[in-house]
Amino acid sequence: MLKLTKKADYGLMALKYLAEHPETPALSAKDVADAYGIPAQLLAKILQRLTKTGLLRSHAGMNGGYELARDARQISAYEVIHAIDGPFFITSCTKGAKGCDLTPSCTIKEPLARVNDTIAGVLKSISIQDLAEHVQPSGRPREAQGLVALTL
Amino acid sequence: MLKLTKKADYGLMALKYLAEHPETPALSAKDVADAYGIPAQLLAKILQRLTKTGLLRSHAGMNGGYELARDARQISAYEVIHAIDGPFFITSCTKGAKGCDLTPSCTIKEPLARVNDTIAGVLKSISIQDLAEHVQPSGRPREAQGLVALTL
């Protein structure tokens, strides 16, 4: 399926929202949740995790909330997804504990690992800032704008 | 998580296996399943679907089985995954029926759709043949070998 979870989606949306409102000192989870119609409690937990991984700074108490820990340009989509969904691997046998269970025959994994790296590279090259400034729907030739150019 | 299902994995493995044994007229689902330690019945159904989508040719009866419908070079990993897991979208709100439920604010989707296309492009550029001929573990500088070169 190759799709990312709603949590990751929410996380990206929230960071994008924060990036779009740099003037405010801090936005509460509820603020962001209301803005997008996201379940507030869920978003809260997501933001908490992003805080724990250092992407956000939190501020408890009244008028508290969250703010980007770094410039929006310095936060990649990869970091966000990784923080929320954990390390992702395209392959099912993530070669974590004992590699491919019984079958030492997973010769597919090697080339797919390369694909995995490519995708990760794409996501790493996209910053929250890129998400914040909506790309033009069409028209403008995007040459220098090319976010990524990579070879596999 | 951005990972593909085991079914897709199995499918790729099976096609790779078929590509590696071009001499045999047809290999049964069980043959392939045994070779990799994959549940036979499950693999059978996967191969059936691949047959339905035209990637394989089936042959019932004794000594029957499956064979690649086209040259291994002409079958992309994308086709396999697409056939098994259906059309994939990175975004959760696939803009299928009514777009993003209530929230018209999913401004993230547009840039992510571009990422989606990129990934699809990568997968489309990888053929079963590429999987079959194991890539070198390391060492050899892979310049002309670059499977893909794309800009986002």
Added chain:
DNA sequence: TGAATCTCGGACAGAAACGGTCGTATACTT
């Protein structure tokens, strides 16, 4: 003809991941 082998296809059950909620403790501001 009949037996063996293999594909086809739906139904179904167990397991895991996902999405979301609740309750409570803690921290900060006024």
Added chain:
DNA sequence: AAGTATACGACCGTTTCTGTCCGAGATTCA
């Protein structure tokens, strides 16, 4: 002290994924 907001863990319902079972049709071979 009161109100607001984060922090964190437990919990549950739903969906998706994985895998199995079973019956039916096709083909080959004896």
